[in-house]
Amino acid sequence: xxxxxxxxxxxxxxxxxxxxxxxxxxxxxxxxxxxxxxxxxxxxxxxxxxxxxxxxxxxxxxxxxxxxxxxxxxxxxxxxxxxxxxxxxxxxxx
Numbered sequence: 001x002x003x004x005x006x007x008x009x010x011x012x013x014x015x016x017x018x019x020x021x022x023x024x025x026x027x028x029x030x031x032x033x034x035x036x037x038x039x040x041x042x043x044x045x046x047x048x049x050x051x052x053x054x055x056x057x058x059x060x061x062x063x064x065x066x067x068x069x070x071x072x073x074x075x076x077x078x079x080x081x082x083x084x085x086x087x088x089x090x091x092x093x094x
Contacts, residue, residue: 016041 014021014034021032033042050062 010021010024010030010032012021013019013032014037015031016037017034019034019036022035023038024030024032046062046066050058
């Protein structure tokens, strides 16, 4: 178990299906997710949470917010991946 896994209490298991996780989110609790569940389960959870109070009012606005948050997260993930590759390349040169 690496330092990050110990710090966040990661199990390496998707919280939804039990397959190997590829990402996690930690707030009060840690949620781990595989790619399949990220694409198929998380959107359902989001929709259920948003629609639970007022479907007609919240659906369109929430889609805008989710889409905006998604693209910001993609940009951040691309930067982190680039930085990770640079870090690994720098360590290889040493």
